[in-house]
Amino acid sequence: MKNILKNKKIALCVCGSISAYKSVDLASKWVQQGADVKVLMTKSAQKFVGKATFEGITHNKVVDDLWNNESDLNIDHLDIAKNSDLLIVSPITANMISKIAHGVSDDIISTTLLATEKPIIIAPAMDGNMYDHFAVKKNIELLKKNGVIVLEPESGYLASGLTGKGRLRNQEEITAEVERVLSIADDLKGKNILISAGGTREPIDSVRFIGNRSSGKMGHSLAEICSQRGANVTLVTTSNLFVPNGIKKISVSTAEEMKVEIINLIDSMDCIIMAAAVADFKPEIFNEGKVKKDGIEKMELNLVKNDDILNLIKDSKCIKIGFAAETSNHDEFGVNKLNSKDLDMIVINDVSNSQIGFESDYNQVKIITKKGDIFKSDIENKKIIASNIIDKLKTIIN
Ligand code: CTP
Numbered sequence: 268m269k270n271i272l273k274n275k276k277i278a279l280c281v282c283g284s285i286s287a288y289k290s291v292d293l294a295s296k297w298v299q300q301g302a303d304v305k306v307l308m309t310k311s312a313q314k315f316v317g318k319a320t321f322e323g324i325t326h327n328k329v330v331d332d333l334w335n336n337e338s339d340l341n342i343d344h345l346d347i348a349k350n351s352d353l354l355i356v357s358p359i360t361a362n363m364i365s366k367i368a369h370g371v372s373d374d375i376i377s378t379t380l381l382a383t384e385k386p387i388i389i390a391p392a393m394d395g396n397m398y399d400h401f402a403v404k405k406n407i408e409l410l411k412k413n414g415v416i417v418l419e420p421e422s423g424y425l426a427s428g429l430t431g432k433g434r435l436r437n438q439e440e441i442t443a444e445v446e447r448v449l450s451i452a453d454d455l456k457g458k459n460i461l462i463s464a465g466g467t468r469e470p471i472d473s474v475r476f477i478g479n480r481s482s483g484k485m486g487h488s489l490a491e492i493c494s495q496r497g498a499n500v501t502l503v504t505t506s507n508l509f510v511p512n513g514i515k516k517i518s519v520s521t522a523e524e525m526k527v528e529i530i531n532l533i534d535s536m537d538c539i540i541m542a543a544a545v546a547d548f549k550p551e552i553f554n555e556g557k558v559k560k561d562g563i564e565k566m567e568l569n570l571v572k573n574d575d576i577l578n579l580i581k582d583s584k585c586i587k588i589g590f591a592a593e594t595s596n597h598d599e600f601g602v603n604k605l606n607s608k609d610l611d612m613i614v615i616n617d618v619s620n621s622q623i624g625f626e627s628d629y630n631q632v633k634i635i636t637k638k639g640d641i642f643k644s645d646i647e648n649k650k651i652i653a654s655n656i657i658d659k660l661k662t663i664i665n
Contacts, residue, residue, distance in 0.1 A: 271446045273301035278351040280376040281321075283311025284358040285426045286392040286435040291316060293357065293438060295324045297445070305330065305347060307376050309363070333375050344375060348383035353449055356380070357418075358392035358435050361403050367415070368406035384511075386448045386495065390418040390441055395431020411648050412628055414491065418444055454661060456497035461536045461585075462490045463529065463543035463576075465505030467522040471568065472554035479544045480618075480625040483508050485590075486542035488653035490514050496657060501536075503528045505543070522546050522573040529576055538586040538664060540656075541577055542614075544625075549573055577608040586664055588612045588656070594619040598633065605635060611663055612636045614656055622646065634659050 277297060281290045294304050306321040308331045318329040328337055336343045347354075356363060356376065363376060367389075372378040380387060389410065397403060398420060411417055418441060423434045435441075464486020466479040483506025490502040494514050501515045503525055510516045519525045522545045533539065548570035558566075577589055589610045591601040594617070601615035615633045618624040623631045623646055630652045634642040636659065644655050 270300055271450050272297055274303070275301075275352045275449055276303045276305070276350055277445065278305050278307060278347050278354040278379065280307040280354060280356040280359075280379070281312040281316070282309050282356060282358055282360045282363045282376065283314060284360050284392045284435075285315060286358045287312050287315040289435060289438065290357055291320050291324065293441060294321055296438070296442060298325055303327070305351070307331070307347065307379060309374055309376055311360075330375055333378060344379040345382055348379050348385070351383070351385055352452060353386050353388065353445060354380060354383055355388040355390070355441075355445060357388075357390035357441060359389040360391075361393050361397050361400070364389070364391065364403060364406045364410065368409045386416065386452060387414075388416045388418060388441075388444055388448060390436055391420050391433070392435035393420075393433045394425055394427045395422075395429055395433045398433045399431070408648075412650065414495075414650050416444065416448065451496055451658075451661075453497040455493055455657070455664075458493075458498045458537045458664065459501070459535055460493045460498045461501050461503065461529065461532055461539045462486050462493065463503045463525060463539075463541050463545075464490070466544040467505055467525060467546045467573075468520050469522065469546045469549035469573075470520075470553055471550050472556065472558045474557050477546060477548075477550065477570075479546065481544035481592075482506065482626045483543075484626075484628065484649050485630060485653070486540070488649040489540055489542055489656060492650065492653040492657050501532060503532075503543070522549065522576075526574055526576050526579065530579065533580050533583050533585065536583075536585045538588065538660065539580070539583075540588040540660075542590050544590075544592060545576060546573055547575075575608070577610065581609045586611045586660070588614065588660065591615045592618045592624070598635075601633070602635060605637065610637065612659060632656070636663065638663075 281287050297304050304325045305327050306329045321329050330343050366377040367380050372381045418436045421434045422432045425433050465483030466481035468476040468478045470476045487508045490500050494500045503517045517528050551569040551571045587610045591604045593600050597615050601613050605613040613635050616624050623629050630649050631646045632644050
């Protein structure tokens, strides 16, 4: 079996929880597998475990101070943020969860996490009542929404004597997650992926348009995940949502503009993911300036059909992934689209459920591939759904 940890640089951040001692074993196992483990500790963590233990195991100095630098740059937090393959905080306390959720940077761990663009895993450990607290729950949600991978604690016996959800996940599971994240970190390296996002706006006049409720969150999450996994991503979007560095963003507004950009780019792509809600119809006539209401009691709007972009690129050799936004007969309509648009994969979602789909941060999808593989996700944050979709893409892209 391939040793994924070999030569990987892992920043193991240890916070002040009784379970800090378990990180010693993690560090030891990872070093034995050939990883270069750099341990960062808060002052509270050192009340539970000494630095010397980690230094003896990792053969690296423990970093516990923002002002005691040893790196080439002489700025340790930037050096670790940039040069690690992955950062994991295990155990992470309620305090550190709160700090990173809100961008506080007053110690070596929070500052390093704020400075990194590398994958971050957190493994919380605390008393059950603390993990159930509304503030902790909200902070965890915020972190998940922003791409931090949370290894939810287990339920079981806690140091307080209580039984509840707060126990650090076991060593094997933590290591398995580290291996999984490291193995996908660059698995799309060199692939050119084109993603469309957002709802198109079809103008009636200079101020009015016909639009739809798509926010662009799903397409933007896909772009972010593909980029994190090493792909060269071009995002053709109608949305003003934030786009991280490294993604080429092309802003469009109408279906026609989106079509032109996609047709221009498609030959150089390995894959296209059409997450955009492209308007099927547009007003036949565009009125220059603003149409005034005086003297108009009834306005008739003639709509004409827009080109179907996926249909236009049917002959392209690249992998084509479509979305099917449905309110009924989801599977039937989804499979029809998969076949009629000659797609490699269709992602079906229920847009009649306000908890998921349009505008929501959450989604639940059914993915069906041309070969007939079926995957149904849980209701999850769109970043996690994006990872699920890309995991499926990985099974058909080579
Ligand atoms: N799509 C497209 N061009 C269009 C309309 C849709 O490329 N003019 C793409 C969407 O981006 C999506 C897929 O086709 O990936 C399915 O879109 P959807 O709106 O669910 O279905 P339609 O094909 O438009 O059919 P209907 O609206 O009747 O369900």
